[in-house]
Amino acid sequence: MAMRLLIIAEGATLAHVGRPLLVAEEAVRRGWHVVFARPRSYAWMTRNAAFDVVDLDAQSPEVFARRLASGSPLYDLATLDAYVDADRTLVRTHRPDAVIGDFRLSLAVSARLEGCRYATLSNAYWSPYCVMDGRWPVPDIPMTRFMPIGLAEVLFNLVRPLAFGLHASPMRQLRAKYGLSPSGVDLQTAYTDADLVCYCDFPGLFELKDAPSTHIVVGPLVWSPDVPVPEHWMQLRDDRPVVYFTLGSSGRADLAVSAARALAEQGHQVIMSSAGRPISPGGLPGVFLSDMLPGEAACARASVVVCNGGSPTTQQALLAGRPVVAVPTNLDQFLNMSALQKHGLGRVVRSDRFSPERLCAAVAEMSAATGDSASRFHASHAVRSAAAVIAGQLEHS
Known part of the structure; x- marks a missing residue:
C-alpha cells in the first residue's frame, strides 16, 4: 500500500513553502499519496501540483515579519492553540502515515496527540547540538543602531538566554495545556522538537555534537520559482x-x-x-x-x-x-x-x-x-x- 504523507507548510517566508514542495514532489515520484497544506497566498506555488493541495489558516508573512523585527515571540499562545486544532483536523481528515512540517511549531503537540509520526525541516544553526564558535552574532535590533557592534554583541549574549526563554514561552504554555511536559523546552528545542529532524544544510558547513540519530543533515532543499529566464x-x-x-x-x-x-x-x-x-x-x-x-x-x-x-x-x-x-x-x-x-x-x-x-x-x-x-x-x-x-x-x- 502506498504511503500517505501530509505536508504542512507554514508560509512564514517563501522558503517554508518551497522546501516542503520539493519533498512533496519526491514523494509523488515514489508513488506516495501526498496532501500539501499551505496558506492561500501561496497558491501560485502549487498551481501545477501533481498532488492534493488544501488551504491552511496561518499567520500572515507580514505579521511574522513585524514580530521578527520587533523582537516579539513569533507566535502567541492563541495562534499556536488555533494551529493545534487545524493540524488535528487535517490529520484526522487525511489519516497520513507521517506528517512533515516546515516551521509549523504546533505539530510538536498536535502530531503527538494524534499519534502520528512527525518530521520537521529545519536548519542546523538552530539545533541544540550545533557547535557555536564563541558568542552568538547580534542581529539588527534597536540597540545596534546607537552603540558599537562589539558592545551590543556582549549585551545581546548576556540577555539572550532570557530572550530565548521568552520566545519559547508560548510553546511551553501550549504543551502544558495539552498535558505534555514543558520542562526543558527552550527556543532551539522548540524549533527542532520532532520524531525526525531534517537539517536542510550542506554537510560539513555546520558542526553537530552528540546529536541523536533522529537528527540528520540531509543536504540543501533548493527551490526556485518555475519562471523563464527574462x-x-x-x-x-x-x-x-x-x-x-x-x-x-x-x-x-x-x-x-x-x-x-x-x-x-x-x-x-x-x-x-x-x-x-x-x-x-x-x-x-x-x-x-x-x-x-x-x-x-x-x-x-x-x-x-x-x-x-x-x-x-x-x-x-x-x-x-x-x-x-x-x-x-x-x-x-x-x-x-x-x-x-x-x-x-x-x-x-x-x-x-x-x-x-x-x-x-x-x-x-x-x-x-x-x-x-x-x-x-x-x-x-x-x-x-x-x-x-x-x-x-x-x-x-
Missing part, C-alpha cells in the same frame, strides 16, 4: 561583471534601490529580483529588475550573489560555485552567514551599518575570490537529493 538578460554584456541581487521576502527592501544603483555605478550589471515586493529602481541603467527569477539560473549567470544571507539563496549560490555578499537583518540570516564567513564563502554587510560604499567594497573583494570553496561544498552534496534522503528515512522508520 528576455532582458539577452542585453547582458559578456565584458562586464554580473551581480545577482535579491533581498528575498525577508530582507531590508528599503536598501534595495540604493544598493542596486551603487553596484551599477561601479560597472556591474545587476540582475535583480524583487521577490514580489514593491521595489522600483526607476529604470536605472545596468539594472534589470524582475518580480521573480529562476534563482539557480541567476546564480549561475552572476559572478557574485548579493542577498539577505538566508539559507535558500546562499545555497543556490554555493551550488553554482558563487561567493556571497549578504545584507542580513534577523538572527537566522546572521547565523547562516557566520558559517559561510568561517569557510571563506561570503562576507557580511550589516543592514544596520549599511552603506553603498561598504557593499561595493565587499562585492569587489568577493569578485576577486575564487569559487574553489563554494565548489567544494557543491561537490559534497549527496548524489541523492535531500528530498530523497528525507523520503527514505520516513519509508524505513
Whole structure:
C-alpha cells in the first residue's frame, strides 16, 4: 500500500513553502499519496501540483515579519492553540502515515496527540547540538543602531538566554495545556522538537555534537520559482561583471534601490529580483529588475550573489560555485552567514551599518575570490537529493 504523507507548510517566508514542495514532489515520484497544506497566498506555488493541495489558516508573512523585527515571540499562545486544532483536523481528515512540517511549531503537540509520526525541516544553526564558535552574532535590533557592534554583541549574549526563554514561552504554555511536559523546552528545542529532524544544510558547513540519530543533515532543499529566464538578460554584456541581487521576502527592501544603483555605478550589471515586493529602481541603467527569477539560473549567470544571507539563496549560490555578499537583518540570516564567513564563502554587510560604499567594497573583494570553496561544498552534496534522503528515512522508520 502506498504511503500517505501530509505536508504542512507554514508560509512564514517563501522558503517554508518551497522546501516542503520539493519533498512533496519526491514523494509523488515514489508513488506516495501526498496532501500539501499551505496558506492561500501561496497558491501560485502549487498551481501545477501533481498532488492534493488544501488551504491552511496561518499567520500572515507580514505579521511574522513585524514580530521578527520587533523582537516579539513569533507566535502567541492563541495562534499556536488555533494551529493545534487545524493540524488535528487535517490529520484526522487525511489519516497520513507521517506528517512533515516546515516551521509549523504546533505539530510538536498536535502530531503527538494524534499519534502520528512527525518530521520537521529545519536548519542546523538552530539545533541544540550545533557547535557555536564563541558568542552568538547580534542581529539588527534597536540597540545596534546607537552603540558599537562589539558592545551590543556582549549585551545581546548576556540577555539572550532570557530572550530565548521568552520566545519559547508560548510553546511551553501550549504543551502544558495539552498535558505534555514543558520542562526543558527552550527556543532551539522548540524549533527542532520532532520524531525526525531534517537539517536542510550542506554537510560539513555546520558542526553537530552528540546529536541523536533522529537528527540528520540531509543536504540543501533548493527551490526556485518555475519562471523563464527574462528576455532582458539577452542585453547582458559578456565584458562586464554580473551581480545577482535579491533581498528575498525577508530582507531590508528599503536598501534595495540604493544598493542596486551603487553596484551599477561601479560597472556591474545587476540582475535583480524583487521577490514580489514593491521595489522600483526607476529604470536605472545596468539594472534589470524582475518580480521573480529562476534563482539557480541567476546564480549561475552572476559572478557574485548579493542577498539577505538566508539559507535558500546562499545555497543556490554555493551550488553554482558563487561567493556571497549578504545584507542580513534577523538572527537566522546572521547565523547562516557566520558559517559561510568561517569557510571563506561570503562576507557580511550589516543592514544596520549599511552603506553603498561598504557593499561595493565587499562585492569587489568577493569578485576577486575564487569559487574553489563554494565548489567544494557543491561537490559534497549527496548524489541523492535531500528530498530523497528525507523520503527514505520516513519509508524505513
